Amino acid sequence: MARRTTDPHTVDDLTTDVFLAAIDTAASYRPDRGSEEAWLYGIARNLLAAEHRRAAKELHKTGRAAGRRHLDPDDITRIEERIDAERAARPLLTALEGLPESLRAIAELVDVDGLTVNDAAAALRIRVGTARVRLHRARRRLATEATEVTEVTEATEVTEVTEATEATEATEATDATRATDATGHAEPILEGSS
Structure with a gap:
């Protein structure tokens, strides 16, 4: 679950749900269809898909009803670090x-x-x-x-x-070739003069 969901609370809830579902449906387990581990992964996959559907609905509702929260500098830093790590x-x-x-x-x-x-x-x-x-x-x-x-x-x-x-170099080149005198006219800068 932790590989598919980033929120640790959701991982905890889904892991609990997997084992509760396994206990509730233990009578339906058939050893001839695969190992217990594969059976648990099947349950986990189904619960994870249901969670993704639920979260998508909730996100859609929240997005329509809620305003926007501004990001503070710490949020932006965390986002940038995560983007770099996942690149x-x-x-x-x-x-x-x-x-x-x-x-x-x-x-x-x-x-x-x-x-x-x-x-x-x-x-x-x-x-x-x-x-x-x-x-x-x-x-x-x-x-x-x-x-x-x-x-x-x-x-x-x-x-x-x-x-x-290229844009930075063009701006710097333009700035470096002109200087403004006291009358406001642009004059070329000569090498070695200040």
């Missing part, structure tokens, strides 16, 4: 979000949560062969899309820095 993972997360749900689900369970393909297949209630094919497709698309996103992001950042540098 390296952004291309992969962007690529992961772009995957179809069936591919993203298997990739998250195997590559993020560390389940085996067999356990992930059981959690998703699909055949192991289907899970392997989806995982292969997801990894192949992630590798391609992450590379493309990285190239676009790097090109955009380089362009922005170049444009800002």
Whole structure:
């Protein structure tokens, strides 16, 4: 849960809900469909999806009804630190979000949560062969899309820095070649004069 939700209170609540749901539905567990761990991950995935739907509805309602709160300098600093810390993972997360749900689900369970393909297949209630094919497709698309996103992001950042540098240099060059005399007329600055 902690890998999918940033709020520690929500993680605590969802973890509790997972185990309460497991206790309530223990009679429905079928060992022939997968391990207990995979069964728990399936419950967790369903609860997390329900939480995301609930949070989206609440956010929509809050956004429509509430005013805007201004950020204080500490908030801005925390946001900047978090952005910098997550920069390296952004291309992969962007690529992961772009995957179809069936591919993203298997990739998250195997590559993020560390389940085996067999356990992930059981959690998703699909055949192991289907899970392997989806995982292969997801990894192949992630590798391609992450590379493309990285190239676009790097090109955009380089362009922005170049444009800002060129604008600064042009302004400095203009300022350096002119000085204003007492009458308000611009005169060129000569080297070595002050």
